Amino acid sequence: MGSYSKQAKEIVDAVGGKENIEAATHCVTRLRFALKDESKVDSSKLDQIDVVKGTFSANGQYQVVIGQGTVNKVYQDLVEETGVGESSKEDVKKASESNLNPLQRAIKTLADIFIPILPAIVTAGLLLGLNNILTGQGIFFEESIIERYPQWSDIANVINLIANTAFTFLPALIGWSAVKRFGGSPLLGIVLGLILVHPDLLNAWSYGAAKDAGEVPTWNILGLTVEKIGYQGQVLPVLFASYVLAKIEIFLTKRVPEGFQLLVVAPVALLVTGFAAFILIGPVMFTVGNTITDAVIFIFDKVPLIGGFIYGGFYSLLVITGMHHTFLAVDLQLVGSKLGGTFLWPMLALSNIAQGAAAMTIGWLSKDEKLKGLSFTSAISAFLGITEPAMFGVNLRFRYAFVAAMISSAIAGMLISANGVLASAIGVGGLPAFLVISNGITAFLVGMAIVIILPIVLTFIFSKFVKQK
Structure with a gap:
């Protein structure tokens, strides 16, 4: 026993x-x-x-x-x-x-691909935050730390290099995880991702300027003119190319004798997928990805209050359905775009903090020792970016706490959207989030104060109308 x-x-x-x-x-x-x-x-x-x-x-x-x-x-x-x-x-x-229905399966597939690479992305975000502290002006002094202490500049450069690696070679990370998820060899996924960011290709971040100047390099492949560009910071091209690679590999593995598989399967799979990626998949998905990011940017540029209210307020509902994983791809696309940062991720961080503050308040209000312990521990977890224990274990049981957190994050979302708050990377989606804020840090800190104080106040008020344990 x-x-x-x-x-x-x-x-x-x-x-x-x-x-x-x-x-x-x-x-x-x-x-x-x-x-x-x-x-x-x-x-x-x-x-x-x-x-x-x-x-x-x-x-x-x-x-x-x-x-x-x-x-x-x-x-x-x-x-x-x-x-x-x-x-x-x-x-x-x-x-x-x-x-699961087809939509849920699609969302779950994205989650299975992006969750394994989150540690690398979050680590890179934290290191970029450390670099921001060293290079940002007006944080500790009027000038930056490295301007006051030039001997720290090379240290900041090394930190920046280490931090940027995960984002520079993001297609390799996605390729590894995606091909593995689709049933292929993860090693081939890494190679595919590296092919798409090969240094011989025009850097994707330089594509706009090169196109305006009419200097985009091209290949002539059997009469087809193919742009010789890389896909740094792009998500969709490597996702779809990884699917094709995995399916070709599986198809060949089933049909090629085992003694010849080493000579046939990987070379043919990579060759066919590589050509398909540069000729069709890459250009189409590059356009689709940029269209999506341009549409999101347009909405938040024209009606930031509405965009901030909707995303900030309803993000926690996306977590319940699992759909929040789909927006990680949008965040990464925004970071790699000409905008140079994401305005969605800061709202995610504030939503997480709001859920933590509401759960903590339930702990103060409750007379049940077990619920107190769960409330306080899950609140700490939410403050550090993991909200499921707070949401599912506490706040959804006391619906008014969940609603209080949603209202608070909606208000904070409107504030930071109106003030153009941007995160330069994806870090820890909680209290440490300020480390990666590259624009509008003051507005973000005010938003952080809102999602700490307002959920506490609203949860206390709402609890007066509900019988509390």
């Missing part, structure tokens, strides 16, 4: 019994179930189990928040005591996909 066998049995019973479980696994803090019928889940019974800190359903999986260090023990007892077979995360993903 394991130390958590009782709780494991109670959890299985509350999610509809082992006959309702297709697959089960766990991550660092949560049990993840692929269920046949989520309507059989008794969430109130789950909430009464002492090790359970919250529950939510996302991406076709029903997730039970347990906590780091305990979840693996509960899972092991769940496997041993209930007869539920041990499953990998891939097993649960495949089982859960049967519950």
Whole structure:
């Protein structure tokens, strides 16, 4: 008998019994179930189990928040005591996909591609923030730190080089993750991404000036004139090229004898995909990507208050549906555009902080010790950019707290959009976000104050009209 066998049995019973479980696994803090019928889940019974800190359903999986260090023990007892077979995360993903509609599957695919590369992108954002501190004027002195202390300039240059690498070779990161997701060899995905940013190609950031000057280099391929440009900072070209590469590789692997695969599969797959990328996929997706970013920029340029209100206020709803992952691609596209930064990501950061402030307030208001602990720990997590525990474990249970956070982030979103706040990169989407703000830092800090104070005030006020635990 394991130390958590009782709780494991109670959890299985509350999610509809082992006959309702297709697959089960766990991550660092949560049990993840692929269920046949989520309507059989008794969430109130789950909430009464002492090790359970919250529950939510996302991406076709029903997730039970347990906590780091305990979840693996509960899972092991769940496997041993209930007869539920041990499953990998891939097993649960495949089982859960049967519950998704086509749009949800598309969103989940994007999430599966971008989530693995987030650590590299966020790390690069934090290092760019450190570089901003060293090179920005008016932070500590009227001039920048490196202007006052020139001996620090080379240190700042090295930091900037390290930080920019992830963004300069972003197609390689996306190629690795995308080809892996589509069932191909991740190594070929890296090579494909590097092909698209090869130094012999015209840098994508120089394309506009070269086009205006009529100096865009070209190839003549069987009578076709193909622009010889790279795709730095671009997301869509490498995504679609990765899909083609993976499918060609899978097709060839099934048909080429094993003894010849090394000589045939990778060379043919890369050659065909490379030509397709430069002749068709790249130019089309380059145009589509730029059209999308131009449209988003146009909206926020012409009606920033409306854009800020909608995105800032409703971002947390995107998190509930999982659609927020699609906007990571837009953020990366904006960072790589002529704008040189994203105005969407700062609103994401403020929305996360607002959810954390609302969850913290529930902790102050509650008399339930378990809820207090969950509220405070999930608030800290939200302040550092991870909002799911705060949203699903606390704020959505007390809907007025969730609404208070939405109202606050909508107001802050209007403020920072009207003031043209930009982030030079994607960093930690919480309190440390100010490190990567490249334009409108004062307005952003005011917005940060709003999403810390206003959710507390509104949650207190709304709680007077609702019976509090």
